[in-house]
Amino acid sequence: MLSYLIFALTIGGIYALLALSLNLVWGSAGMVNLGLAGFFGVGAYASAIATGAGAPVVFGWGVAALAGVAVGLLVTFATLRLRDDYLAIVTLGFAEMVRLVALNERWLTKGADGISGIAAPMKAELGTSGFNLFYLAIVSAIVLGVWWMLTRLDASPYGRTLKSIREDQELARFAGKPVLRFKYEAFALSAAIAALAGALYAHFQSYFSPDHIQPLITIYIFLGLTAGGVGRPAGAVAGGYAVLLFIEATRFAADVMPGLQAVQVAAFREILIGAALLIVLHLKPKGFLPETMPKAPKP
Amino acid sequence: MTRIGMDINRRTLLAGTAAVAGTLAMPAIGRAQGAPIRVATLLPLTGAGGPYGPVMGKAVKAVVDEVNAAGGILGRRIELLGEDDQTNPEAGVRAARKLIDVDKVSAIMGTWASAVTTAVAPLCWGSGTFLATVSGADAITALPHQGFLIRTQPNTTLQGRKFGEFAIAQGAKSAFFLTPQTPFADSQFNNIKAAMEKAGGKAERLIYDDKKPSYRTEVDQALAGKPDALIFGGYTPDTTVLLKDVFRAGYKGQKIAFGYSVNAKLLEGVPPEVAEGIYTISPSPAEGSNAYKRLVKLIGVNNPDPYTTQVYDQINLILMAIAAGGDASGTAIKDNIRKVSQAAGGAVVDNAIDGLKLIAEKKAVNYDGASGPCDFTEIGDIQDCQFRYEQVKAGKITLVKIA
Numbered sequence: 066m067l068s069y070l071i072f073a074l075t076i077g078g079i080y081a082l083l084a085l086s087l088n089l090v091w092g093s094a095g096m097v098n099l100g101l102a103g104f105f106g107v108g109a110y111a112s113a114i115a116t117g118a119g120a121p122v123v124f125g126w127g128v129a130a131l132a133g134v135a136v137g138l139l140v141t142f143a144t145l146r147l148r149d150d151y152l153a154i155v156t157l158g159f160a161e162m163v164r165l166v167a168l169n170e171r172w173l174t175k176g177a178d179g180i181s182g183i184a185a186p187m188k189a190e191l192g193t194s195g196f197n198l199f200y201l202a203i204v205s206a207i208v209l210g211v212w213w214m215l216t217r218l219d220a221s222p223y224g225r226t227l228k229s230i231r232e233d234q235e236l237a238r239f240a241g242k243p244v245l246r247f248k249y250e251a252f253a254l255s256a257a258i259a260a261l262a263g264a265l266y267a268h269f270q271s272y273f274s275p276d277h278i279q280p281l282i283t284i285y286i287f288l289g290l291t292a293g294g295v296g297r298p299a300g301a302v303a304g305g306y307a308v309l310l311f312i313e314a315t316r317f318a319a320d321v322m323p324g325l326q327a328v329q330v331a332a333f334r335e336i337l338i339g340a341a342l343l344i345v346l347h348l349k350p351k352g353f354l355p356e357t358m359p360k361a362p363k364p
Numbered sequence: 365m366t367r368i369g370m371d372i373n374r375r376t377l378l379a380g381t382a383a384v385a386g387t388l389a390m391p392a393i394g395r396a397q398g399a400p401i402r403v404a405t406l407l408p409l410t411g412a413g414g415p416y417g418p419v420m421g422k423a424v425k426a427v428v429d430e431v432n433a434a435g436g437i438l439g440r441r442i443e444l445l446g447e448d449d450q451t452n453p454e455a456g457v458r459a460a461r462k463l464i465d466v467d468k469v470s471a472i473m474g475t476w477a478s479a480v481t482t483a484v485a486p487l488c489w490g491s492g493t494f495l496a497t498v499s500g501a502d503a504i505t506a507l508p509h510q511g512f513l514i515r516t517q518p519n520t521t522l523q524g525r526k527f528g529e530f531a532i533a534q535g536a537k538s539a540f541f542l543t544p545q546t547p548f549a550d551s552q553f554n555n556i557k558a559a560m561e562k563a564g565g566k567a568e569r570l571i572y573d574d575k576k577p578s579y580r581t582e583v584d585q586a587l588a589g590k591p592d593a594l595i596f597g598g599y600t601p602d603t604t605v606l607l608k609d610v611f612r613a614g615y616k617g618q619k620i621a622f623g624y625s626v627n628a629k630l631l632e633g634v635p636p637e638v639a640e641g642i643y644t645i646s647p648s649p650a651e652g653s654n655a656y657k658r659l660v661k662l663i664g665v666n667n668p669d670p671y672t673t674q675v676y677d678q679i680n681l682i683l684m685a686i687a688a689g690g691d692a693s694g695t696a697i698k699d700n701i702r703k704v705s706q707a708a709g710g711a712v713v714d715n716a717i718d719g720l721k722l723i724a725e726k727k728a729v730n731y732d733g734a735s736g737p738c739d740f741t742e743i744g745d746i747q748d749c750q751f752r753y754e755q756v757k758a759g760k761i762t763l764v765k766i767a
Contacts, residue, residue, distance in 0.1 A: 066465065066466050068465045069461055069462060069465035069466045072458075072461045072465065073458075073461075076458065114699035117417065124662075165573075168545050169545050169571075171550075176545060176547065177478070177479070177501070177545060177546055177547035178478075178482070178501060178503045178547050179453075179479055179482055180505065181486075193490055193491075208429055266454075270457060270486075272453070272482055272483045272485055272486065274453060274479040274482065274483070275451055275479075276452065276453050276477065276479035276480075277454055277479070279451075279452055281450065281452050281454070281455065282454060312458075313458065313462070315460070316447065316462055326421075327405070327407070327409060327417075327418070327421045327446040327448070328409045328416070328417065328418040328421070330446075330448075331410050331448035331450075332409075332410070334448070335410065364443075
């Protein structure tokens with residue numbers, strides 16, 4: 066049971082990172098990114114390929130973050146004229162593109178077989194249970210670090226500018242803010258965080274395949290962030306952990322519901338997840354940890 | 365009113381709790397003694413594999429119920445757990461971790477998508493849990509699984525060879541293989557090519573995107589070399605479009621496809637002349653075998669799909685391996701599975717109940733299942749399997765031969 070909890074908390078940390086990434090680009094800058102799984106995949110593949118070529122794992126994570134930045138800039142460039150629903154659709158398409166490239170460029174990604182045996186740092190030295198604890202510590206530390214950084218960002222003039230762009234980008238432009246540059250930077254940073262989450266996942270599981278880049282994980286992160294509180298890093302972290310722990314907890318609901326067939330239990334779990342979101346949004350429309358807006362100082 | 369209602373509820377609840385507690389306190393008379401043996405299914409109940417998982421689960425449960433009714437194994441009851449892999453490797457891993465870490469199962473069976481199997485396999489061999497899968501990708505048995513993995517699905521090396529040999533037998537000297545990008549596109553083609561070249565023929569291929577609305581350029585390219593046979597490696601939706609374009613191009617040669625793509629659904633979706641004369645090849649369950657007949661009766665499904673016949677064989681083999689090893693650990697299953705699947709000179713059995721009786725009498729058994737003979741190689745692939753050759757005649761799929 067303990068090893069399962071450690072595992073769940075590690076994956077929860079990776080979800081929290083993804084939620085932080087989404088919160089930055091969607092919650093702060095107001096750009097809907099349905100392509101989260103794509104950036105996750107770019108990071109996982111970048112790090113898997115780099116470490117597969119002999120680079121140390123930490124270097125692989127750096128490569129993943131840089132790949133995230135590069136791809137993030139590219140996607141922003143391609144979607145400069147798009148907002149809201151249109152941007153959402155294109156980013157969804159971007160994730161599918163990443164999946165197709167991973168599927169077809171066999172020389173690079175081993176195609177549909179996926180890359181197995183991705184280096185797990187210190188696993189040989191620490192043993193399986195030691196490694197799991199060690200990795201939980203690394204992931205948790207990174208979540209804390211990114212959370213701290215994004216909270217600082219949020220409270221800074223930079224964060225306020227992002228939020229002003231979210232509220233009305235014409236007005237922000239009118240106030241003399243270089244809207245375009247802010248968008249590029251926010252998207253690139255967000256993509257880097259998602260890519261880092263992908264790299265952390267790949268080295269934890271030692272396996273990554275195009276099938277990992279399905280929209281399922283994007284949907285879970287959207288659920289988590291919405292429930293946690295859009296626009297606030299603490300809400301993102303709480304939502305990321307909460308959605309994973311809730312999904313896992315529903316497994317045990319099956320034990321107290323005798324008489325249901327396996328397929329009904331599977332469907333029931335999905336109902337529970339949907340219902341929980343509805344209830345949270347009904348009781349707490351802005352999530353558990355809603356965004357706080359500091360009052361403007363008196364003149 | 366409310367108060368009374370609440371009272372009744374509370375009373376009912378108390379009575380219910382007492383009843384449950386009472387049951388727990390009762391001695392386990394008439395039941396198999398000792399801690400239960402835990403095995404689990406990890407099936408696609410939602411997602412792309414959703415149509416297959418539920419029936420597979422039903423087959424496993426039927427076998428477990430049957431063996432429990434006959435007294436369990438080693439004097440212990442079998443407890444069957446199940447999780448949904450959502451046809452997604454990320455979700456599959458989470459489900460497997462729960463089964464391994466919390467439930468401490470000895471064996472997991474039924475993983476369907478190749479990516480899920482590849483993601484789950486390291487957890488299994490790392491924790492000494494036995495894994496039986498129905499995934500087809502060749503790379504799976506090449507993983508360093510130390511014997512903790514078997515698969516009942518024929519690998520694509522075997523399937524590709526059968527396609528090549530069949531094309532030659534139909535008098536084709538050249539074949540063109542049209543396939544989407546799949547884990548087995550490469551090995552499939554290499555084996556078709558090898559089989560064709562062995563008989564003095566040749567083969568070429570083209571990989572296409574399986575979500576396109578039209579394949580005219582692909583078909584033009586395929587027909588440029590005037591091949592005697594076209595081999596289709598795709599799934600139903602893309603093969604439907606492809607066949608229409610091949611018909612439009614006026615192609616008159618042989619057409620060969622997978623049984624799972626050219627099926628009744630495809631025939632409903634195209635004009636009869638488009639699909640006329642296509643041959644299909646599919647790994648055949650051992651229809652007519654005793655195990656197959658038993659399975660049909662057990663789950664009340666007339667034509668169980670290959671995956672269901674395979675997972676039925678997996679649970680039978682795993683239960684017998686536990687009995688033969690006298691131990692319920694994953695390692696015991698690993699060490700004993702081949703002793704019950706292919707013991708030289710062993711008595712041929714087609715179900716776990718008969719097998720368990722013989723094992724109790726210290727006799728060797730050789731299981732022949734609903735999916736085939738179930739004999740495994742060193743790395744966990746099945747050695748041989750029957751294939752079913754069919755042809756579309758007058759809009760109906762008719763059996764040519766099983767060989």
